[in-house]
Amino acid sequence: MSAAICAWAAMVGGVDGALDPGARAWLAGAQVARAELSPRERWPEAPPRVRRLDRAALHALLVARRVVAATSAWPGDEVGVVLGTALGCAEVNSRYHRGLVEGGYDAASPMLFAQTIPSTPVGEVSIAFGLRGHSATVMAGGCSGVAAVAEAVRAIDSGRVRAALVLAGDTFGEDEVALRLARGLAPPGEATVALVLCDPRDADARAPRVSASLAHDEGAPYRGEIDWLGATGLLELLAWLDGEGARFERTVRCASGRRGELRASRGRGS
Amino acid sequence: MPTRAEPEHRGIDVLGVGAVSAAGRGLETLWRATLAARPLAEPVRRYAPSGCRTRRAALVPDEIVEALRATWPDEDLAVALCLEAAREALGGRALHPDAAVLVGTSLGGVAAWEPWHRARLVGAAPPPPRCATHDDVAPQVASRMGARGPALTLSSACTSGAAALIVAGDMVRAGEVPEALVLGVDVLGAFVHVGFDRLGALAPDDLAPAPFAADRAGLWLGEGCAALLLGRGPGVARYLGGASASDGVHMTAPDRDGDGMRRAISAALADARRAPSDIAWVSAHATATRYNDAMEAAALRTIFGDAAPPVHALKPVTGHTLGASGLLEAALATRALRERVRPPTASRARDPELPWIHLDPRAEPMGAGLALSINAAMAGHNTAIVLGAAA
Numbered sequence: 001m002s003a004a005i006c007a008w009a010a011m012v013g014g015v016d017g018a019l020d021p022g023a024r025a026w027l028a029g030a031q032v033a034r035a036e037l038s039p040r041e042r043w044p045e046a047p048p049r050v051r052r053l054d055r056a057a058l059h060a061l062l063v064a065r066r067v068v069a070a071t072s073a074w075p076g077d078e079v080g081v082v083l084g085t086a087l088g089c090a091e092v093n094s095r096y097h098r099g100l101v102e103g104g105y106d107a108a109s110p111m112l113f114a115q116t117i118p119s120t121p122v123g124e125v126s127i128a129f130g131l132r133g134h135s136a137t138v139m140a141g142g143c144s145g146v147a148a149v150a151e152a153v154r155a156i157d158s159g160r161v162r163a164a165l166v167l168a169g170d171t172f173g174e175d176e177v178a179l180r181l182a183r184g185l186a187p188p189g190e191a192t193v194a195l196v197l198c199d200p201r202d203a204d205a206r207a208p209r210v211s212a213s214l215a216h217d218e219g220a221p222y223r224g225e226i227d228w229l230g231a232t233g234l235l236e237l238l239a240w241l242d243g244e245g246a247r248f249e250r251t252v253r254c255a256s257g258r259r260g261e262l263r264a265s266r267g268r269g270s
Numbered sequence: 271m272p273t274r275a276e277p278e279h280r281g282i283d284v285l286g287v288g289a290v291s292a293a294g295r296g297l298e299t300l301w302r303a304t305l306a307a308r309p310l311a312e313p314v315r316r317y318a319p320s321g322c323r324t325r326r327a328a329l330v331p332d333e334i335v336e337a338l339r340a341t342w343p344d345e346d347l348a349v350a351l352c353l354e355a356a357r358e359a360l361g362g363r364a365l366h367p368d369a370a371v372l373v374g375t376s377l378g379g380v381a382a383w384e385p386w387h388r389a390r391l392v393g394a395a396p397p398p399p400r401c402a403t404h405d406d407v408a409p410q411v412a413s414r415m416g417a418r419g420p421a422l423t424l425s426s427a428c429t430s431g432a433a434a435l436i437v438a439g440d441m442v443r444a445g446e447v448p449e450a451l452v453l454g455v456d457v458l459g460a461f462v463h464v465g466f467d468r469l470g471a472l473a474p475d476d477l478a479p480a481p482f483a484a485d486r487a488g489l490w491l492g493e494g495c496a497a498l499l500l501g502r503g504p505g506v507a508r509y510l511g512g513a514s515a516s517d518g519v520h521m522t523a524p525d526r527d528g529d530g531m532r533r534a535i536s537a538a539l540a541d542a543r544r545a546p547s548d549i550a551w552v553s554a555h556a557t558a559t560r561y562n563d564a565m566e567a568a569a570l571r572t573i574f575g576d577a578a579p580p581v582h583a584l585k586p587v588t589g590h591t592l593g594a595s596g597l598l599e600a601a602l603a604t605r606a607l608r609e610r611v612r613p614p615t616a617s618r619a620r621d622p623e624l625p626w627i628h629l630d631p632r633a634e635p636m637g638a639g640l641a642l643s644i645n646a647a648m649a650g651h652n653t654a655i656v657l658g659a660a661a
Contacts, residue, residue, distance in 0.1 A: 001444065076518070077533060088404045088425060093380065094387065097461055101391050105321025105464055113465035114522050114648060117376065118404055119426040123649025126516040132530065134537075135516050135651060136433060139405035139423035147422055154440050160513065160537070175387060182398045213446070214420040216371075216412050257409040258421055 001157040002211040003164075004203030005264070007070035007196040010231075010238050011035070011063050011169075013189060028178040033189030033226055035171075037062065052111070053124060054092045055171040056085070059192040060121035061128055064165060068129045070196040071163050076130040080161035081122045083137045084148030084168040086229040086254070087176055087188075088118025094175040121167060133161040140214055142254030144168060144230035145193060146262055149212040152197050163198035170229035180227075185255050191231035193238060208241060210264040217259035227255070237262055281542075281658065282442050283505030284498055285449070287601045288358030290351050291494035291588050292328035296358055300598070301605045304587055305633055307616040309478050311490040311589050317460045322467035323474045327458055328492035328589030345410065346382040346401035348375070348495075352411045352453045355497035359451070366501070369449040370419040370441055371412040374434030376427050376593030376647075378404030381457040407455060419447045425593065427647035428555070429514065430454065432596030432655055435498060436512040442500050449501035454597025458493045462592070466491060469522070471559055481556035481583035482563050482627045483618040489557045492589020496597035498604075507604035508658040510640065511542025517650030524561055524646055528569030531644060531652040535573050538642070538654035549579050549656075550639025551612055553599045555646045556583030557590055562646060567624040569644075576626045579639075582606075583615045583629070596645040600655055603641040607659040610636045 013024075013033035025034040039051045042062050050061060060083070071079045096112035119137035126132060134155050140147040145168030152164035169192030180188060200209060228235055233252035240248040241264075248264040289296060292310035293303035303310060311326040319325050330351065338350040345353065352373065356365075379401035389396045401407060405423045412421035420441070424434040431454025438450035466472050466489075473479050473488035480486045500509055515537060517530035525531075539546065554566050570578045584599050585591075591598055606613060615629040643655040 077515070081516070086403075086405060088378075090403060093383075093461075096465070097384065097387055098391060100461065100464055101388050105468075108464045108468050110465070110468040110470075113468055116461075116465065117425070117427040117648055119647075119649050119651065120521070122426070123516070123521050123651070126518040126650060127521070130518055132516045132518040132533070134514050135426070136424060136437060136514070137426050138437075139408075139425055140421070141405060141409070144405075147420070150420075151437060154437075154444065154446075158440055158444070160541075175390065178390065179383075179386075179398050179402060182395075214422060216409070216418045216421050218413075256405065257413060 001153050002209045003153045003156045003197040004200045004207040005195055005210050006198050006203060006207060007067040008238055008241055009063050009066040010193045012191040027174045028181055030177055030181055030187040032177055032187045035190050054115045057121045057124040059169055059171060060125055060167050063192045063194040064125050064167060067194045067196050071165060074162040076132050078133050078162040079131045080134040080155050080164040081125050081131050082148045082152045082164055082166050083122050084144035084230045085118055085139055085170055086141050086144045087170045087172055088139060089116050089120060090176045091171050091173045092116050094173055131165060140258050141256035142229060142232040143214055143252050143258045143260035145234035146212045146252050146260030147214045149210060150214055153211055156197060156199050162202060163196060166195040166197055168193045168234045169231045186227040189226040189228050191228045191235055193231050193234040206267045208264055208266050212262050214258060214260050216257060218257060219253060233260055233262055237264060281508045281510045282439055282500050283503055284507040284509055284604055285501045285503060285505045286359035286361050286499040287506060287604050288355035288497040289598060289601050290330060290354050292330060292492055294331060295334055297601055297605055300602060304602060304613045307614045309586055319460055319463040322463060324472050324490060326475060326490050329458060330493055346379060346399055348379060348407050348455050348457045349401055349410045351495035352407060352455050353414055355495040356451055359497035359499045365415045365417055365451055366449040367416060368419045368447060369417045369451055370447040371408055371417050371421045371451050372424060372434040372438045373408040374424045374430035374454040374593050374597060375407060375456055376430050377456045377462060379406045380461055381459040384459045384461050426651045427649060428592055428595055429645045429647040429651040429653045430593030432645045432653035433514060435597060435600060435655060436514060438500050439509050439512055452498045452500060453495060454594040455495040456493055456592040456594045458491055463491060479558035479586045480618040481558045482621055482624055482629060484621045485618060486558040486560060486563060488559050489585060489590040492591040494591045494594050494598055496594060496601040505660050507607055507660055510656040510658050511538050512655040513537030513541050514653045519650055522648050524565035528565045530650060531566060531569035531646060532572045534652040534654040535569060538656050542656040544656060546573050548640050549642045550637050551641050552579050552581045553603050553643040554581050554583055555644055556585055567627050571626050578626050580612055580628045580630050582613060586616045596653060599643050603643050603657050607641055607657060612636045
């Protein structure tokens with residue numbers, strides 16, 4: 001099983017298209033890569049509701065709009081949206097719960113509560129761009145992005161959709177960093193990646209092909225300086241897509257007992 | 271488009287089923303409670319839903335929670351519920367070492383995270399719970415079960431359990447894994463109880479949830495876990511197909527026309543290579559909220575016309591178990607198919623605007639045919655599952 005890669009984009013630490021750490025900040029005593037983005041600056045013509053979005057959904061929309069034109073060859077009902085995320089809505093959970101704990105019932109924001117589901121970015125992207133086919137929000141620690149690619153390839157291969165917008169990424173706040181540090185995990189970084197995958201028969205013969213898989217693994221977890229969470233693995237895939245290499249094979253380890261594998265090649269015959 | 275397999279090759283066997291709910295341990299207790307059609311929700315003592323219009327929720331009974339904690343003292347409740355439901359689904363056999371473990375959950379470890387976060391907000395620094403994020407349940411269950419295949423969390427609010435079943439079905443069909451243990455689980459706390467009340471979704475204490483009724487006023491929450499073991503071989507039921515589709519309309523309100531649900535049902539029937547006339551019984555999401563029930567009714571009318579199959583709603587009994595609900599309802603459907611019985615639904619006078627919705631007030635024989643289980647969620651998610659009796 002494999003799918004063709006039709007378009008890709010990334011935003012790392014708030015820097016569009018760059019594969020560098022971007023903005024650094026201190027949270028919970030650790031240096032992290034975090035992006036405070038202004039919807040007014042990044043998307044001046046965005047509908048007013050975009051300005052009220054949680055950061056995970058905002059980042060997903062900002063990256064998705066750079067690749068979504070590649071889905072226009074298919075009706076929206078035949079395009080899926082698959083999100084891979086390690087932390088999901090954890091940052092919103094903390095904000096909502098802080099209100100409840102500190103201010104009681106009346107301070108528990110219904111607007112924030114409505115965003116305390118990891119699939120919020122999927123819903124927002126679906127609404128914004130009219131992509132209404134199969135959707136999934138998959139979580140597998142640092143292997144989440146790889147798992148999202150695997151699910152999108154599966155959906156295309158089984159005929160559920162003709163194409164899929166794959167999103168992978170995470171946002172976090174002080175409480176999430178504190179939790180990670182208390183668990184002995186590396187400081188995190190915010191990155192969001194978007195890929196448009198389609199049936200290889202619908203794609204240009206030169207389009208890169210990608211496949212992915214996920215397995216349990218009791219091996220060593222990721223121990224890098226910055227952990228890019230759900231985007232781990234796909235950031236390296238994007239670096240390869242921007243380069244000249246003929247093949248790409250990568251095993252991604254995540255911190256929660258899993259191993260993801262990505263394989264990609266240029267053109268037909270992967 | 272890929273050429274799909276013929277119907278006989280589409281189906282996968284449900285090798286075993288397990289459940290833990292407010293009814294107690296086991297699918298049998300859930301089945302009996304469903305036949306009795308009495309709400310299991312009671313005033314909550316485990317946490318404080320201060321300010322809410324109802325203090326009622328259908329929690330797993332305290333004595334079962336204590337027993338599970340004694341059996342698995344190192345595990346948080348969500349993981350313990352999964353291990354208990356999995357134990358029943360496996361029926362004494364071992365899970366295949368290359369099996370996938372897929373967990374559908376709306377909340378994941380939030381109930382265990384709440385006290386940690388509350389303590390942090392007052393300046394304490396307690397050790398974090400083992401199960402603190404949405405994604406902590408699946409790898410812990412996989413490790414306990416000795417499974418080396420994919421350990422994956424599917425989280426799309428109230429469609430999470432059904433979404434996990436759909437992905438697992440595709441994995442087994444494609445031969446990626448020999449078996450898939452699918453779990454749907456959620457554990458309640460003040461976080462979610464207050465949140466649903468603040469959204470105006472909870473029914474008051476004195477007005478039990480009444481799906482598709484004219485005076486329906488919302489839901490009561492519940493918690494629990496269901497497990498379905500998918501694979502090839504003699505089973506207790508057949509998973510024939512499933513699909514999801516997005517409304518693409520609104521984040522918190524369903525599409526009034528039910529178009530997303532209609533597309534999910536159509537795609538699930540196509541996935542199963544079946545027609546609407548093959549469906550004998552529908553397990554609806556049926557939250558007893560005004561717009562959800564109207565949306566589902568609209569979708570069912572579009573698919574089935576005015577002769578929709580009888581509809582069942584489990585939530586008046588178990589409460590709305592959020593990410594677990596789709597899998598608990600699928601688990602119950604396997605039992606209904608085995609017994610060839612349509613269990614009753616407790617409700618009140620039907621909404622006159624939805625005359626094509628027929629709820630059984632008492633248990634009735636189920637004719638030949640299949641079961642359709644549908645679920646919907648915030649963010650515009652819709653899922654549909656087609657199940658059949660064991661071959």
